[in-house]
Amino acid sequence: MTKQVDLKRYLKKHFGFDTFKGNQEEIIKNVLAGNDTFVLMPTGGGKSLCYQLPALILEGTAIVISPLIALMKNQVDAMRSFSEDDGIAHFLNSSLTKSAIQKVKEDVIAGRTRLLYVAPESLTKEENIQFLKQVKISFYAVDEAHCISEWGHDFRPEYRRIRPIINEIGEAPVIALTATATPKVQHDIQKNLGMLNARVFKSSFNRPNLYYEVRPKVNATREIIKILKDNPGKSAIIYCLSRKKVEELAETLVVNGIKALAYHAGMDAATRSKNQDKFLMEEIDVIVATIAFGMGIDKPDVRMVIHYDIPKSLEGYYQETGRAGRDGGEGKCIAFYSYKDIQKLEKFMQGKPLAEQEIGKQLLLETVAYAESSLCRRKTLLHYFGESYTEENCGACDNCLNPKEQFDGEEYILKVLNVVKEVKERFKTEHIVDILTGKVTSVIKSYHHHELDIFGCGDDEDEKFWLAVIRQALVAGLLSKDIENYGLLKLTDKGHQYLEKPYQIRLTRDHDFDEMEQESLSAGGTAALDNTLFSMLKDLRKKISKEKKLPPFVIFQDTSLEAMATYYPITLEELQNMPGVGAGKAKRYGSEFVKLIKRHVEENEIERPMDMVVKxxxxxxxxxxxxxxxxxxxxxxxxxxxxxxxxxxxxxxxIESIVYSGTKVNIDYYINQVMDEEHRDDIFYYFKEDAETDDINVALEELGEDEYSEEDIRMVRIKFISEVGN
Incomplete structure (x- = not known):
């Protein structure tokens, strides 16, 4: 066993540090003693040192199993920078040429290589198994170990094959490391790797330097540009769920003067790698990425992590926000949330195996609970990872800085606990809420729960309210959720005691994001609508429409005028940044509008929110x-x-958004195929002569829903705007 003083000497010699962080030293001693080790340490806690240092001390080669090629390259470069011999660390994966693989094998056999990084896919190749059988292996390190569990946020089936392959190559101690794992995922990992007897080292998941905030998803792009412009030169990662959104957002940031690049799995490896290096070398400030980015990216000074789309699980959210402020400095984590995004994610899950859908749904519900809750964000996150946070106010999340009014929740908590007890702790949250609100569903009927005395005992409050009460009962430790069993609600010992001897509990209502979105929209998102200017713009539009003998909506739609009355564009170039205004529209009708806006701004000495005229x-x-x-x-x-x-x-x-922006398109060839002439002319005449608005619902009502379909009306409206307006 290496003495403590020796460990510090090795630490100084190889890495230049004088002291260990957290429980690194204890972990390293356990690995050196040849024991299986399980390390649960948040991002930025120094996980990699826990296997890098023992690998340099022990004889033989440590096999590090890691899921991402970018991460391996990163770590190998870092290890080589600490050593005089490049052979000290290598990686083995599909990106290497045959001659490069040969060089790696020679260094390993010669005993020069202490750390060999291997992708799980490469580990399963027969030729690599045969090669590794000849090597003296000091230990196996399984990094990003949560990939083993389908309850984790990044499940990879090939991780499930690691243990059988270790048995085949030759047994040696195993160290499994992850930055996020709920108790359920932790058990999954240990069971799968055959290390239930491993010593577990769990660091606190609390990152005191991170600030958490959730905002309604209204004008999110505009908001993001504002955040970035208010923090010039600071490093930021923005996560989006789709590749298309990643590319769109990155382009928009660039035209608004922000140094940004995109990163997603659909790009070729060379471009991805180049973009990542530019971010690390600070040639750009912002990377817009799918979750393919960031695992193990060792950039300590990321100051902001912004989620344009809410992630699929709280583990994913925690892992991604964990990339902010790894140096202990400022780290802002801002997520944009809309329930519509959750519904979209649920839609994507359809068609997957039922068990997978069930797991995905459970994970999504936890994310919704986090976003909509008015409890301390830190408390909610730590509770999810099985850790309790006892401070009343963390002082570093939106809910603690702007607390919602509290009310006495004793009677509501008692109702919830009584219902859970009455149905023998065998049902999920949604079912309990249906009983409380008195909602008769087929499931409720099949269990005869509508016949219970307590059925409808909480019908004076809505479903949203009861969901909030249940969440707060979970965080208070009165209820627990049996994740193994699809999230059934159970009373804890503390819950049973509460039923015997209730006491006052203060509760808060959840945020209503639908309402917040509506408020933000009607307030023009980030700036207020200038009603005086808006009515002047409408008058001007009416005047032009009379001159040109065109309906007003053909000139500009209301949404375009609202944006003009909010952001005061005073040049044709600025006007093109308004929704529904393309170059063609701006040229054809724009000059009178910008003249009017300019005059209004000067006469009233208005300070324009120009930083927010998003190009x-x-x-x-x-x-x-x-x-x-x-x-x-x-x-x-x-x-x-x-x-x-x-x-x-x-x-x-x-196609509508294309023509409304001023581009001409001709879809006559299709209209003539699917519609008779009379039908088409009726709709065209309606928009030309009768319509006061271009609203589809109004058109359906006027023309008759029995005779005209929404698709028909939209097609002819496209034809009309294109021919008459453009």
Whole structure:
């Protein structure tokens, strides 16, 4: 066993540090003693040192199993910078050439290599198994070990094969490391790796330097630009769920003067690697990425992690926010939340095996609970990871800095606990809420729960209210959720005691994000609508519409005028940044509008929120351009929709945004196929002569829903705007 003084000497010699962080020293001693070791340490806690230092001390080669090629390269470069011999660390994965693989094998056999990083896929290759059988292995390190569990946020089936392969190559101690694991995931990892007897080292999940905030998803791009402009030169990661959004957002940031690049799995490896290096070398400030980015990215001074889309699980959220402030400095974590995004994620899960859907749904519900809760964010996160946070106010989250009013919750908690007890602790949250609110569903009927005395005992409050009470009962430790069993609610010992001897508990209501979105929208997002200017713009639009003998909405839609009355564009270039205003529209109708706005701004000495006049990428993204090209080639709209993976209605909405911005398109070839002439002319005449608004619902009502479909009306409206307005 290496003495403590020796360990510090090795630490200084190899890494230049004088002291260990947290429980690193204890962990390293356990590995050196040849014991299996399980390390649960938040991002930035110094996990990699726990296997790097023992690998340099022990004889033989440590096999580090890691899921990401970018991460391996990063770590190997770091290890080589601490040593005079490049052979000290190598990686073995699919990115290497045959001669590079040969060089790696020679160094390993010669005993020069102390750390060999291997992707799980490479580990399963027969030739690599045969090669590793010849090597003296000091120990196996399984990094990002949560990938083993389907309850983890990044499940990878090939991780499940690690233990059988270790048995085949030759047994040696195992150290498993992860930055996020709920008690359920932790058990999964240990069971799968055959290390239930491992010594577990669990660091606190609390990151005191991180600030957590959730905002309603209204004008999120504009908000993000504002945040970045208020923090010039600071490093930020922005996470989006889709590759398309990543590219769009990165382009928008660039045209708004922010140094940003995109990163996602659909890019070729060289571009990805180049973009990552530019971020690490601070040639750019912002990386916009899918979750493919950031695992093990060792940039200590990321100051902001922004979630444009809410992640699929709280573990994913914690892992990604954990990339902020790893040096102990400032770290702002801001997420944009809309329940619509959750519904979209649920839709994506359809078609997957039922068990997987059930797990995915459970994980999503936890994310919703976190976003909508008005409890301390830190308390909610730590509770999820099985840790309790006892401070009343953390002082570093939106809920603690702007606390909601509290009310006495004793009677509500008692109702919840009584219902859970009455149904023998065999049901999930949704079922308990249905009983409380008196909602008769087929499931309620099948268990005869509508016949219980307590059925409807909480019908004076809505479902949202009871969800909030249950969440707060969980955090208070009165209830627990049996994750193994689809999230059934159980009373804890503390819950049973509470039923015997109740006491006052203060509760808060959840945030209502639907309401917040509406408020933000009606207030114009980040700036207030200038009603005086808005009515002046409407008058001008009416005047032009009379002159040109066109309905007003053909000139500009209301949403465009609202944006003008909020952001005061005073040049044609600025005008093009307003929704629904393309170059064509700005040129044709814009000059009188910007003159009017300029005069209004000067006369009233208005300070324009110019930092927030967001420049958009020329309104024709690649997606829109390819739609226009397909229409030019007269491809059937059904075929275009199918090739884009959207339905006809969604395609028509895309074409509408193209024509409303001032671009001409001609879809006559399709209209003539699907509609008779009289039908088409009726709709066209309606928009030309009768319509006071271009609203589809109003048109359906006026023209008659029995005779005209929404698709028909949208198609002819596109034809009308394109021919008459553009």
């Amino acid at each position: 958009t990428v020329a309104n024709k993204s690649k997606f829109k351009v390819s739609i226009i090209q397909s229409i030019d080639r007269q491809i059937s709209l059904d075929d275009i929709a199918e090739s884009k993976g959207i339905d006809l209605l969604e395609l028509l909405k895309e």
